[in-house]
Amino acid sequence: xxxxxxxxxxxxxxxxxxxxxxxxxxxxxxxxxxxxxxxxxxxxxxxxxxxxxxxxxxxxxxxxxxxxxxxxxxxxxxxxxxxxxxxxxxxxxxxxxxxxxxxxxxxxxxxxxxxxxxxxxxxxxxxxxxxxxxxxxxxxxxxxxxxxxxxxxxxxxxxxxxxxxxxxxxxxxxxxxxxxxxxxxxxxxxxxxxxxxxxxxxxxxxxxxxxxxxxxxxxxxxxxxxxxxxxxxxxxxxxxxxxxxxxxxxxxxxxxxxxxxxxxxxxxxxxxxxxxxxxxxxxxxxxxxxxxxxxxxxxxxxxxxxxxxxxxxxxxxxxxxxxxxxxxxxxxxxxxxxxxxxxxxxxxxxxxxxxxxxxxxxxxxxxxxxxxxx
Ligand SMILES: Nc1ncnc2c1ncn2[C@@H]1O[C@H](COP(=O)(O)OP(=O)(O)O)[C@@H](O)[C@H]1O
Ligand SMILES: [Mg+2]
Numbered sequence: 505x506x507x508x509x510x511x512x513x514x515x516x517x518x519x520x521x522x523x524x525x526x527x528x529x530x531x532x533x534x535x536x537x538x539x540x541x542x543x544x545x546x547x548x549x550x551x552x553x554x555x556x557x558x559x560x561x562x563x564x565x566x567x568x569x570x571x572x573x574x575x576x577x578x579x580x581x582x583x584x585x586x587x588x589x590x591x592x593x594x595x596x597x598x599x600x601x602x603x604x605x606x607x608x609x610x611x612x613x614x615x616x617x618x619x620x621x622x623x624x625x626x627x628x629x630x631x632x633x634x635x636x637x638x639x640x641x642x643x644x645x646x647x648x649x650x651x652x653x654x655x656x657x658x659x660x661x662x663x664x665x666x667x668x669x670x671x672x673x674x675x676x677x678x679x680x681x682x683x684x685x686x687x688x689x690x691x692x693x694x695x696x697x698x699x700x701x702x703x704x705x706x707x708x709x710x711x712x713x714x715x716x717x718x719x720x721x722x723x724x725x726x727x728x729x730x731x732x733x734x735x736x737x738x739x740x741x742x743x744x745x746x747x748x749x750x751x752x753x754x755x756x757x758x759x760x761x762x763x764x765x766x767x768x769x770x771x772x773x774x775x776x777x778x779x780x781x782x783x784x785x786x787x788x789x790x791x792x793x794x795x796x797x798x799x800x801x802x803x804x805x806x807x808x809x810x811x812x813x814x815x816x817x818x819x820x821x822x823x824x825x826x827x828x829x830x831x832x833x834x835x836x837x838x839x840x841x842x843x844x845x846x847x848x849x850x851x852x853x854x855x856x857x858x859x860x861x862x863x864x865x866x867x868x869x870x871x872x873x874x875x876x877x878x
Pocket of ligand 2: 756
């Protein structure tokens with residue numbers, strides 16, 4: 505166990521690292537952020553920050569030697585340097601978990617090999633025949649770059665044969681994964697935590713609404729049948745066990761119209777759809793990550809309100825100046841979180857707010873109302 509007072513190293517300096525640092529600090533830990541770019545959200549609330557490239561072995565080595573444990577908040581830290589520092593300090597989750605989740609080909613193959621339900625897919629190597637891969641999967645389909653995708657970046661929906669030449673041109677020279685388009689009834693996600701001693705805690709299932717491929721609302725409890733909820737929880741627990749997780753991991757699912765649950769993506773870090781846990785759960789996903797990677801007992805995951813909705817605040821809401829927060833902050837059931845990012849670009853996650861209410865429909869109604877007023 506790494507008792508409070510120890511130093512937690514965090515690879516990645518974005519908002520997930522910021523909220524992790526806030527949770528760690530509350531428990532009395534020191535936090536050292538490693539992030540290539542200066543002035544990020546996490547560094548602003550950490551005890552120490554190193555700004556160096558992820559493949560700068562000398563800087564990474566010094567960082568690792570100064571930390572009691574290292575974890576990550578960013579999925580695109582290259583796995584090779586991570587592997588190199590694993591002999592210098594404790595690293596949770598294991599570098600191989602990141603290597604699996606950060607590449608869509610490896611991720612899908614892992615899901616298939618371990619018997620998890622998923623959408624049919626084909627892999628197309630760089631320079632190979634994308635159209636043939638798409639026909640094999642069937643149209644409509646979604647073409648995704650194997651590496652570095654997030655918030656729908658690096659994705660294209662192919663509706664019909666007519667879209668294939670454009671898709672081929674767009675992804676020329678890149679390895680891709682082509683997935684069957686899932687005409688889902690809804691999307692849900694689960695954050696699961698697992699400790700070194702193999703204790704597992706599964707957070708309540710969130711229902712997610714994406715707009716332009718970016719998460720807009722997470723609704724808890726998810727408005728799905730109990731059997732769907734149970735299936736997602738069971739699958740998330742199984743993922744954590746089979747991937748030998750130490751830390752927290754988000755699992756995204758599609759729910760099909762006939763109530764089947766398909767695993768979409770794995771993210772071995774706190775997840776955007778779990779931000780509500782800060783305001784409406786006994787233990788937040790960030791505190792849970794601290795507990796898991798430091799060997800503390802995992803915390804309880806019960807809701808502290810009947811229902812909660814999280815709303816992402818994107819840079820679009822800023823236009824030329826920050827929104828006027830006064831109406832939002834005047835609401836007794838609202839909590840506002842801003843990440844301290846200086847530049848509000850469209851689509852950029854600048855913060856979020858949560859609304860609690862007596863049921864999910866009411867929370868969503870209020871969330872939409874307050875969002876529109878911004
Ligand atoms: N095969 C698919 N069928 C239907 N919708 C999809 C499919 N793949 C992705 N999407 C939509 O795009 C969103 C983002 O895709 P995802 O694979 O989760 O990538 P990322 O979150 O890394 O950008 C999903 O949450 C979903 O709304
Ligand atoms: Mg996703």
